[in-house]
Amino acid sequence: MISSAEPALEPMVRVDGLSKSFPVRGRGLLARAAEVLAVEDVSFTINAGSTFGLVGESGSGKSTIARILLKLEIPSAGRVLVEGRDIFRQTKSEEKAYRRLVQAVLQDPYGALSPRMRVRSIVAEPLAAQGESRGAIDAAVPRLLEAVGLPSQLGPSYPHQFSGGQRQRIAIARALSVEPRLLVLDEPVSALDVSIRAQVLALLRDMQQRMGLTYLFIGHDLAVVNYLSARVGVLYFGRVVEIGDSNDVLRRPLHPYTRRLVAIAAMREPLGRNRLQGELPDPRNRPSGCHFRTRCPLATDICAEERPPLHPFRARRLVACHHAERAEEADVPPIAAVPG
Amino acid sequence: MNAGTVTPAAEQALPRRRRLGRWRPLQSPGLPLLATATCAVLVAAAVLGPWISPYAKDSVDLANAIAPPAWQPDGTAAHLLGTDQLGRDVLSRLIAGARISLAAAAAATLLGGSIGVAVGVVAGYIGGLADAVAMRISDAFLAVPFILLALAVVAVLGSGFGNIILVIVVTNWPRYARLVRSEVIGIKHRDFVTLARIAGVPPARIMLRHILPNTLNSVTVLGILDVGRAIILESSLSFLGVGIQPPDVSWGLMLADGRTLLGFAWWLTTLPGVVIVAAVMSFNTLGYWLKARLDPRAGA
Amino acid sequence: MTPLVDLRQVSVTFGTSQGPILAVSAVDLAIRPGEIVGIAGESGSGKTTLCRAIMGALPDEARLSGEIWFAGTRISGRPVAEIRRLWGREIAMVLQNPMTALDPLYPIGSQIDEMIGVRFGAAALPGRALEILRSVHLTAPELRLRQYPHQLSGGMRQRVLIGMASATRAKLLLADEPTTALDATIQEEILVLFREIRDRSGTAIVIVTHDLGVIRRVCERVIVMYGGRVVEDGPTEAVFTAPRHPYTRALLESLPRIEGEEIVLQAIDGQVPDPSELGDFCPFSPRCRLAREACLAKFPGETRVTGAHRVFCWAAEQPP
Numbered sequence: 001m002i003s004s005a006e007p008a009l010e011p012m013v014r015v016d017g018l019s020k021s022f023p024v025r026g027r028g029l030l031a032r033a034a035e036v037l038a039v040e041d042v043s044f045t046i047n048a049g050s051t052f053g054l055v056g057e058s059g060s061g062k063s064t065i066a067r068i069l070l071k072l073e074i075p076s077a078g079r080v081l082v083e084g085r086d087i088f089r090q091t092k093s094e095e096k097a098y099r100r101l102v103q104a105v106l107q108d109p110y111g112a113l114s115p116r117m118r119v120r121s122i123v124a125e126p127l128a129a130q131g132e133s134r135g136a137i138d139a140a141v142p143r144l145l146e147a148v149g150l151p152s153q154l155g156p157s158y159p160h161q162f163s164g165g166q167r168q169r170i171a172i173a174r175a176l177s178v179e180p181r182l183l184v185l186d187e188p189v190s191a192l193d194v195s196i197r198a199q200v201l202a203l204l205r206d207m208q209q210r211m212g213l214t215y216l217f218i219g220h221d222l223a224v225v226n227y228l229s230a231r232v233g234v235l236y237f238g239r240v241v242e243i244g245d246s247n248d249v250l251r252r253p254l255h256p257y258t259r260r261l262v263a264i265a266a267m268r269e270p271l272g273r274n275r276l277q278g279e280l281p282d283p284r285n286r287p288s289g290c291h292f293r294t295r296c297p298l299a300t301d302i303c304a305e306e307r308p309p310l311h312p313f314r315a316r317r318l319v320a321c322h323h324a325e326r327a328e329e330a331d332v333p334p335i336a337a338v339p340g
Numbered sequence: 341m342n343a344g345t346v347t348p349a350a351e352q353a354l355p356r357r358r359r360l361g362r363w364r365p366l367q368s369p370g371l372p373l374l375a376t377a378t379c380a381v382l383v384a385a386a387v388l389g390p391w392i393s394p395y396a397k398d399s400v401d402l403a404n405a406i407a408p409p410a411w412q413p414d415g416t417a418a419h420l421l422g423t424d425q426l427g428r429d430v431l432s433r434l435i436a437g438a439r440i441s442l443a444a445a446a447a448a449t450l451l452g453g454s455i456g457v458a459v460g461v462v463a464g465y466i467g468g469l470a471d472a473v474a475m476r477i478s479d480a481f482l483a484v485p486f487i488l489l490a491l492a493v494v495a496v497l498g499s500g501f502g503n504i505i506l507v508i509v510v511t512n513w514p515r516y517a518r519l520v521r522s523e524v525i526g527i528k529h530r531d532f533v534t535l536a537r538i539a540g541v542p543p544a545r546i547m548l549r550h551i552l553p554n555t556l557n558s559v560t561v562l563g564i565l566d567v568g569r570a571i572i573l574e575s576s577l578s579f580l581g582v583g584i585q586p587p588d589v590s591w592g593l594m595l596a597d598g599r600t601l602l603g604f605a606w607w608l609t610t611l612p613g614v615v616i617v618a619a620v621m622s623f624n625t626l627g628y629w630l631k632a633r634l635d636p637r638a639g640a
Numbered sequence: 641m642t643p644l645v646d647l648r649q650v651s652v653t654f655g656t657s658q659g660p661i662l663a664v665s666a667v668d669l670a671i672r673p674g675e676i677v678g679i680a681g682e683s684g685s686g687k688t689t690l691c692r693a694i695m696g697a698l699p700d701e702a703r704l705s706g707e708i709w710f711a712g713t714r715i716s717g718r719p720v721a722e723i724r725r726l727w728g729r730e731i732a733m734v735l736q737n738p739m740t741a742l743d744p745l746y747p748i749g750s751q752i753d754e755m756i757g758v759r760f761g762a763a764a765l766p767g768r769a770l771e772i773l774r775s776v777h778l779t780a781p782e783l784r785l786r787q788y789p790h791q792l793s794g795g796m797r798q799r800v801l802i803g804m805a806s807a808t809r810a811k812l813l814l815a816d817e818p819t820t821a822l823d824a825t826i827q828e829e830i831l832v833l834f835r836e837i838r839d840r841s842g843t844a845i846v847i848v849t850h851d852l853g854v855i856r857r858v859c860e861r862v863i864v865m866y867g868g869r870v871v872e873d874g875p876t877e878a879v880f881t882a883p884r885h886p887y888t889r890a891l892l893e894s895l896p897r898i899e900g901e902e903i904v905l906q907a908i909d910g911q912v913p914d915p916s917e918l919g920d921f922c923p924f925s926p927r928c929r930l931a932r933e934a935c936l937a938k939f940p941g942e943t944r945v946t947g948a949h950r951v952f953c954w955a956a957e958q959p960p
Contacts, residue, residue, distance in 0.1 A: 057823035058794075070538050099540030111531040116553045122532075126539035163911055164683075174535070193682040194850055198894035198907035220823065223896040227903040250898060264824050264853075266898045271857050272832050276825040278779060279793055 010084055011045035012214050013052075013069070013182065018042045018078035020064050024284065036283045038064045040238040041078070043310070046231075048181075051208065051215040053229030053246060055222055055261065059280050060235035062218045066186045069216060070104055071095075082182065100130055103175035107187035109167035113159035119145075119170055120155030126178045144173040149203060165196035172203070176211075186218045201227055222265040226250060234258050237280065237291040240310055244317035254319045254327045256296050290322070298323045375625035382619055385435045386442040394420075394429060397436035397589050401427030406605050422607045424597060430607065434615055436589040441619075444501065444584075445570035448508035453563050455509070456516025457555065461547050463517065464524025475521070478514035486511050486573065494582040504583050508570050519562055523555045557634045564627035568620040575616050591616050642712050643670035644811055644844050645694060650706035650716075652689050652698065661915045663689040665868045665939070666706070673811065674842045676834065678855030678876070681865035684912045690865070691816055691848045695733060696723030711811060728759055732805035732843075734798070736817040741801055742789040748773075748800055749785030752807075759808050768807075776803040776833055795826035799833065806837040813837065813845045819854055831858040852895060856880055861948070864888050867913045867923025869939065874949030884943075884951040887924045922953070930955040 577583030578592030598608025
């Protein structure tokens with residue numbers, strides 16, 4: 001039964017049929033420039049005050065989606081609505097307001113801070129860009145540093161004096177400076193030491209509860225993404241293959257790819273039981289029908305002929321697979337070692 | 341290629357053991373110190389010129405013409421480095437030449453550098469058509485042979501201090517532009533630039549606040565190396581007679597003046613020559629030392 | 641049984657302009673032939689330096705004290721040239737970045753052939769390179785021979801490197817963060833490869849990584865390092881299910897892990913120690929809930945939990 005237990009309010013973010021392709025130089029002197037489709041017909045929603053997690057590995061298109069949401073790229077097709085308004089049809093003043101509404105925390109804490117700027121200038125930069133007064137900025141910086149668990153007098157320091165975890169906190173303080181309502185977090189803890197990740201994740205969760213922030217959390221580590229997320233979407237090769245409540249997806253993943261990811265993350269099976277044969281397809285040579293069929297143990301003819309739509313399967317769950325009801329059969333027995 | 345599975349590329353990544361006898365001149369303090377000292381002396385001579393010069397640069401003293409340097413048997417202490425065919429003191433003329441040569445080199449470098457950096461930053465950051473156009477233009481300038489251009493400018497505008505600088509600037513700005521542009525292409529993809537865009541910082545401010553300061557290291561190194569190059573260019577032009585004109589003094593001019601007397605008044609060409617070489621080598625050494633210090637990957 | 645690698649009181653100090661920095665302190669370690677061992681640690685733990693020490697590839701400014709023995713022969717203190725002869729014959733390495741370890745100018749096949757030629761002398765048997773690619777389960781191996789490194793993905797390149805490493809019939813394979821740049825699904829394949837290599841040739845494998853998941857999946861034994869010291873060393877299952885060192889415990893609890901249907905984690909306060917502040921005391925004590933005076937006075941001695949499981953902690957005498 002398809003339950004429509006969606007909240008009655010319009011979600012804060014609605015991504016609708018988003019596609020993005022990039023031109024790629026053709027081979028040889030006369031070859032036509034090819035196009036690589038990084039994101040294909042992606043749709044999801046994010047409710048205000050909650051976290052939507054986007055899980056994907058390399059080539060999944062997750063970072064492209066983040067960049068589009070941050071208006072660093074223009075979609076080739078589809079719409080992105082934030083608080084009901086199409087963000088690619090904005091007036092100049094709406095654009096400026098958008099830069100207040102949405103901020104980001106990115107993966108690399110060492111690249112995120114301009115090496116020749118003092119911490120207080122870095123943290124205050126979004127405020128300065130919005131035209132805030134010097135006085136307001138000077139008052140805000142110590143408060144922001146404290147909010148992320150750093151001593152408030154660190155303003156005059158330079159980034160090189162800080163560790164990775166501390167730099168990421170500075171980056172978070174900077175993102176918070178304009179009081180955004182939406183934070184795009186693109187692999188925010190992947191580059192941090194293992195014991196520091198937990199601190200930063202705890203900080204992000206705490207901030208969300210205190211300030212009612214909405215997060216788009218992007219990552220490749222299922223456990224990390226799910227920790228903060230209420231709902232999660234799984235991306236493969238530019239398409240969404242599954243969307244659902246994060247605990248539910250963990251408990252009962254339906255798409256064969258999701259099942260692999262969960263099995264690996266949960267470490268429930270011994271080495272070799274969760275093998276996924278083959279490699280990611282060549283982006284210039286996309287498999288017909290379902291992209292995943294080249295590595296999927298359940299693939300049949302229909303998988304090559306028809307692209308499986310992302311359809312509601314169970315309560316609050318969407319899956320893009322022709323054989324979702326055979327999900328449990330997707331687990332692979334161990335492969336015998338190849339001789340030689 | 342390699343032995344075993346450690347390929348040359350991987351081996352570069354591994355820390356290297358010291359091999360005996362590997363000479364690392366820039367890591368010992370001696371050579372850079374000497375270079376810095378020499379540069380300092382030359383700059384001091386240029387700045388303090390008129391006050392420390394024993395004689396005026398063109399005070400004629402025919403009685404003492406063609407006197408050898410003081411340490412030679414016929415030399416006098418009154419003229420430490422000898423005199424030329426008009427009795428003008430070589431040391432004083434070298435000091436005066438320092439002022440002109442270094443001033444020309446500095447001005448040309450600063451001016452050419454400013455133009456080149458500005459073009460490079462904008463071309464690199466904006467990319468697209470502006471970048472392509474800027475690079476083709478700078479290629480065109482790079483393709484012009486220096487001497488030809490110098491002669492053409494002199495033919496049209498005459499010689500002299502200002503025109504020398506013009507000629508040098510015209511041929512050196514593209515090097516800054518190319519260097520900065522390729523650095524900017526790397527910098528603009530770094531996260532702190534992306535985050536500035538996300539914060540709504542306008543492009544001009546991004547270029548000024550984020551991009552430009554991060555190119556300063558390489559620009560400074562190129563600038564210092566360029567001073568050496570500019571000294572040679574100016575000396576060459578002056579030697580050929582199309583650069584600095586009398587009554588101004590330049591080392592290149594002194595070389596030309598002393599050329600006919602090379603047989604029996606060797607100091608008239610040798611001393612300016614030594615000074616030119618010392619100046620260029622000192623600036624170059626300083627530049628390479630700075631580069632080694634600033635660029636962690638270039639290490640000795 | 642003679643250990644394959646035997647480290648006796650090995651310390652590595654770096655001379656810097658700010659004074660000496662202790663990267664590895666007094667490590668006693670023995671690796672048996674055919675063992676798959678994981679060395680786990682974060683930045684500053686000393687794990688990479690230890691790996692370099694075993695390889696004999698420490699930088700100029702490093703000073704090694706203690707002894708390193710390989711296959712019954714002492715290799716520490718030997719001239720570099722001698723130690724390098726071991727590379728590719730007795731010791732093979734797979735380093736972190738598969739992007740840079742292959743020469744971009746030559747096709748894969750010719751690089752493999754060259755390696756075989758150098759290692760085994762004389763021309764390689766035709767088809768040997770193909771065998772190697774098959775042994776690492778590369779798809780379309782005949783095609784890969786002719787391809788250049790940039791045409792292969794990171795995971796494929798890593799497989800080629802592992803294949804080359806295992807083809808040398810080395811006794812020891814050292815892998816420094818071999819799966820860090822790779823996706824989870826590809827990682828799994830690489831780990832299976834390591835297991836196959838050990839099963840097939842009896843090669844001992846040492847995997848140095850910060851990723852505890854990798855160690856849990858493929859290593860039989862784990863050595864946990866912190867602040868240049870070994871703090872715990874034992875069979876993987878034992879250490880992961882019943883860790884005896886507070887750092888190991890805290891580390892495992894701080895990983896977001898799937899427990900039933902929930903994701904849980906518990907953060908550790910504080911920072912990883914600065915290498916210049918280490919000394920003869922427990923480096924974890926500033927962050928440790930069980931810290932006491934003894935911890936700040938002297939680094940703990942070894943406590944044997946079982947024959948194969950040892951821990952270095954003053955509080956470890958009593959089980960938790």
